[in-house]
Structure formats: structure tokens, C-alpha cells
Amino acid sequence: DTGVSQDPRHKITKRGQNVTFRCDPISEHNRLYWYRQTLGQGPEFLTYFQNEAQLEKSRLLSDRFSAERPKGSFSTLEIQRTEQGDSAMYLCASSPDSVATNEKLFFGSGTQLSVL
Amino acid sequence: SQQGEEDPQALSIQEGENATMNCSYKTSINNLQWYRQNSGRGLVHLILIRSNEREKHSGRLRVTLDTSKKSSSLLITASRAADTASYFCATDEGNSGGYQKVTFGIGTKLQVIP
Numbered sequence: 001d002t003g004v005s006q007d008p009r010h011k012i013t014k015r016g017q018n019v020t021f022r023c024d025p026i027s028e029h030n031r032l033y034w035y036r037q038t039l040g041q042g043p044e045f046l047t048y049f050q051n052e053a054q055l056e057k058s059r060l061l062s063d064r065f066s067a068e069r070p071k072g073s074f075s076t077l078e079i080q081r082t083e084q085g086d087s088a089m090y091l092c093a094s095s096p097d098s099v100a101t102n103e104k105l106f107f108g109s110g111t112q113l114s115v116l
Numbered sequence: 117s118q119q120g121e122e123d124p125q126a127l128s129i130q131e132g133e134n135a136t137m138n139c140s141y142k143t144s145i146n147n148l149q150w151y152r153q154n155s156g157r158g159l160v161h162l163i164l165i166r167s168n169e170r171e172k173h174s175g176r177l178r179v180t181l182d183t184s185k186k187s188s189s190l191l192i193t194a195s196r197a198a199d200t201a202s203y204f205c206a207t208d209e210g211n212s213g214g215y216q217k218v219t220f221g222i223g224t225k226l227q228v229i230p
Contacts, residue, residue, distance in 0.1 A: 089156075
């Protein structure tokens with residue numbers, strides 16, 4: 001399978017717990033994005049990696065959120081001390097080139113987080 | 117924040133009819149993209165139109181772009197029940213800060229009735 005893979009597909013957690021999501025982009029894609037999507041809304045940008053460097057973070061990404069892409073391949077998104085407002089679909093996307101413009105994004109199926 | 121606004125937010129049509137969705141945005145863009153999302157799934161890229169293009173076709177899809185009005189439309193001709201999904205426009209503001217800043221609208225939920 002050469003698509004973007006996200007794990008887990010679903011996560012149910014209790015308020016206050018920490019959760020970690022994983023994204024495996026398409027091999028050799030340099031750019032990696034995390035988005036968050038709530039019901040009835042479009043995806044909202046969270047953060048962007050170019051290879052292993054995290055180049056941009058949204059104001060939506062509070063101190064409880066941290067993302068890494070240690071070797072420029074897979075990425076993890078951790079949420080500490082989860083709150084009910086964190087309940088959402090977390091989407092990962094990748095695109096091929098660090099330099100080119102006009103690239104489309106390839107999305108994974110997302111991780112649906114429910115905080116009880 | 118979300119740059120694009122799709123109109124209508126929901127659309128219900130009979131199979132075989134055409135579906136038109138509109139998108140308005142606020143800032144200068146490098147390109148505009150349309151994506152489709154089936155319920156509970158990730159987004160799938162449909163078509164990309166560059167800022168210097170006015171119209172583009174792909175199969176049953178036709179996209180127009182008017183940069184003077186900061187608006188785009190997506191036309192799906194001869195709709196099928198399988199076209200039932202949410203459709204999002206996404207604006208790419210170019211290499212801002214070294215990356216493609218791709219911002220999504222809130223989407224149009226299309227229902228095609230068999």
C-alpha cells in the first residue's frame with residue numbers, strides 16, 4: 001500500500017489522559033501536514049513538517065499538543081491532558097516536494113478521537 | 117481559520133442532474149484545489165486549478181476560477197449516487213514561510229438521490 005497510513009483509526013479516551021497518533025506518509029514525500037476536523041467543518045491546519053523540520057504551527061496547537069517527525073519519515077502527534085474539546089478527526093497529509101508549488105495533498109483516513 | 121466559504125452548504129439533487137458548488141476566498145492564491153470526502157474518511161484530491169487558469173476539466177468535473185472575484189465553482193455533470201460526499205475547496209497561498217499553505221473551506225454536503 002503506497003497511501004498515507006494513520007494509526008489508530010479510532011481512539012476513545014478519558015479526559016486528562018494522553019494520546020498519541022501516528023502517520024506514515026507516502027514514501028519519499030518531503031512535506032507532511034496535520035489537520036484537525038470537527039463535525040460539519042473543513043480541515044483546520046495544525047502543523048507542517050518539511051522533512052524532519054517543523055516549520056509552521058497553528059495557534060490552534062496549544063502547549064498540550066506536540067508533533068514530531070524524527071527521521072523525516074513517519075510523524076507522531078501527541079495530545080497531553082486531553083479535554084472534551086479535543087474530540088475531532090485528526091488528519092495527516094503529505095505531498096511530494098520541498099520546493100515545487102502546485103502540489104496536491106494526499107490524505108490518510110484519519111484518527112477519530114473521542115474524549116469522554 | 118478557514119479561508120474558503122462554500123455555497124451552498126448542503127445540496128440534494130436527483131441522479132443524472134448536474135451539481136454546482138461555489139467557493140469564495142479572501143487572499144491572493146497560487147492555486148485552488150477541490151477535494152472530496154466520504155463520511156468518516158480522509159480527503160481525496162479531485163482537481164487543481166492554477167491562478168493563471170480560468171477553467172479546467174477532468175472527466176465529469178469542470179472547475180472555473182475568477183481571481184478578480186476571488187471565487188471558484190465546481191460543476192459535476194450527470195451526477196451519480198456514488199458522488200454523494202462532502203466537497204471542499206482549498207486555497208494554496210504558495211510558499212509562505214517555506215511551505216504550501218493550504219487552507220480549506222467548510223464544505224458542501226452533496227446528496228445524490230438514486
